[in-house]
Amino acid sequence: MYKKDYLQRQFEAFGKALAMLYKLRKDKELITHETELMAAFAAFTSYSLEQIEGSDQKEFERIITADFSLTSEKLHKLADLVFEKFCLYMETGESNKANTMGLKSRFLYSLFQNNLTENEFNLEVHYRLNLLDGL
Numbered sequence: 001m002y003k004k005d006y007l008q009r010q011f012e013a014f015g016k017a018l019a020m021l022y023k024l025r026k027d028k029e030l031i032t033h034e035t036e037l038m039a040a041f042a043a044f045t046s047y048s049l050e051q052i053e054g055s056d057q058k059e060f061e062r063i064i065t066a067d068f069s070l071t072s073e074k075l076h077k078l079a080d081l082v083f084e085k086f087c088l089y090m091e092t093g094e095s096n097k098a099n100t101m102g103l104k105s106r107f108l109y110s111l112f113q114n115n116l117t118e119n120e121f122n123l124e125v126h127y128r129l130n131l132l133d134g135l
Contacts, residue, residue, distance in 0.1 A: 013043075013044075014040075014044055014077055014080075017036070017039075017040045017043070017044070018040075018080060018084070020036060021033060021036055021037060021040065021084050022084075024036060025084070025087065025088055025091065030088070030092070033088065037049060037081065037084060037085060037088075040081055041081055044074075044077045044078075044081070045074060045077060045078045045081065046067075046069070046070075046074075047078065049085065052082060052085075052101075052104065053085075053097075053100070053101070057100075057103055057104065057107075060104055060107070061107055064107070064108065064111065065111075072112065072115055072116075075108060075111060075112045075115070076112050076122075076125075078108055079105060079108035079109045079112055079125075082101055082104050082105045082108055083101075083105040083109075083128060085101050086098055086101035086102045086104075086105050089101055099135070102132050102135055105128070105132060106129065106132040106133070109125050109128055109129050109132070110129065112125060113125050113126070113129065
């Protein structure tokens with residue numbers, strides 16, 4: 001019972017954080033968005049935004065695949081946050097940074113999707129992978 005309540009509160013908190021990030025990006029409040037995105041990385045993942053952006057693709061993939069504490073839920077949250085940064089770079093026209101974050105986001109979503117069981121399917125992940133594949 002307590003674990004279910006805790007998980008539900010965690011999902012609600014993450015949903016609120018993502019909704020706030022979407023609104024800040026839509027309203028073009030880029031400085032506040034960056035601050036809140038860094039806070040979301042700190043609150044919901046064991047990685048910092050600087051760590052994600054500072055590593056090249058091979059190093060990033062090595063770090064992620066070696067992290068055995070990265071549960072499916074944490075992986076999905078990390079993928080969503082990296083995707084949010086990708087979207088921000090796309091909107092601001094920083095194509096090189098967007099491509100880098102897009103590749104990292106695609107890797108995370110692919111990893112998440114590959115860990116789903118035979119009876120699970122996540123439509124949001126499917127759409128995001130299709131979007132990232134098209135770039």
